[in-house]
Amino acid sequence: MNNTEEHVDEHAEESEGLIKTPKQLLITVILAFLIPIVVLIMLAHLVAAGEQTGAGSDALQPKAIEARIKPVASLDLVDANAPKVYKTGQQVFESTCTACHTAGVAGAPKIGNHDAWAPFIKTGYEEMIKNAIHGIKAMPPKGGNPSLSDYEVARAVAYMANKSGASFKEPPAPAPAKPAAAAQAAAPAVAAAAPAAAPAPAPAAAAPQAPAAQPKAAAAAPAAAEKVDLAEGEKLYKSVCFACHAAGVMGAPKYGDKASWAPFIKTGLDTMVQNAIHGVGPMPPRGGSQATDAQMRDAVSYMVQAAK
Numbered sequence: 001m002n003n004t005e006e007h008v009d010e011h012a013e014e015s016e017g018l019i020k021t022p023k024q025l026l027i028t029v030i031l032a033f034l035i036p037i038v039v040l041i042m043l044a045h046l047v048a049a050g051e052q053t054g055a056g057s058d059a060l061q062p063k064a065i066e067a068r069i070k071p072v073a074s075l076d077l078v079d080a081n082a083p084k085v086y087k088t089g090q091q092v093f094e095s096t097c098t099a100c101h102t103a104g105v106a107g108a109p110k111i112g113n114h115d116a117w118a119p120f121i122k123t124g125y126e127e128m129i130k131n132a133i134h135g136i137k138a139m140p141p142k143g144g145n146p147s148l149s150d151y152e153v154a155r156a157v158a159y160m161a162n163k164s165g166a167s168f169k170e171p172p173a174p175a176p177a178k179p180a181a182a183a184q185a186a187a188p189a190v191a192a193a194a195p196a197a198a199p200a201p202a203p204a205a206a207a208p209q210a211p212a213a214q215p216k217a218a219a220a221a222p223a224a225a226e227k228v229d230l231a232e233g234e235k236l237y238k239s240v241c242f243a244c245h246a247a248g249v250m251g252a253p254k255y256g257d258k259a260s261w262a263p264f265i266k267t268g269l270d271t272m273v274q275n276a277i278h279g280v281g282p283m284p285p286r287g288g289s290q291a292t293d294a295q296m297r298d299a300v301s302y303m304v305q306a307a308k
Helices: 002-015 022-049 061-070 089-101 114-122 125-132 150-162 180-197 207-227 229-244 259-267 269-278 292-306
Strands: none
Touching: 089 150, 114 125, 114 150, 125 150, 229 292, 259 292, 269 292
């Protein structure tokens, strides 16, 4: 009998719920309505928050709107007679050299790494400048930026080397070039002497003959441009292009990767060659080399063939 009563008591305890009083029941009912409403309000506020302008924001001010809709490109007029303003070593590093010397791409010594720079510093400042200007191994001439002057390259070498254990002194700035006004002032003297030689008559047959030869040369140019030498393309790839295309540096399509090359191949070989010649995205013109148009076509054709 005692066992039966104990079994009934245990069953009764198990059947009892968490709500034991009317007050608890009332609270539970209220929360059941409030919690979903609060959650919905918070979700609606979260969705609309991205479209709202915060209090005190100047995003709708005329200057802010003008900054957002201004053209991407702009035209700056430069005085041809004004003295050239050279970039500092740090500016050259940040605009050109950082792509390789910050991450050590293709064996480039990382800036600030004294051990990596020590062998180069031992060769001397002049030797380092020469290699930076003309290129060495995977490094293209002037780091792939042909617009840099030799003086600016020398400044960049000093900046990076001094950050990495050297104590080089920058070379003095080059003397300013003669203004264009001086050349214009000399022009009248040349023009005054010109009439003395003017009476000499030109052969009458010279004018008609020149146009006749031009169409042949123009017709021969496209035919020559279409010729592709894959052996020359391989040489240029292994000396210049591989620095980025072998590892896919800065989004460059990897050599032999069909998927990464497919979008470029769709644009056509001529478009790819023009982009390689003039530069596109982070890729400098001609890959930072002094290659001719024909050599660039050879290199592009060589890489395209490997991706088909």
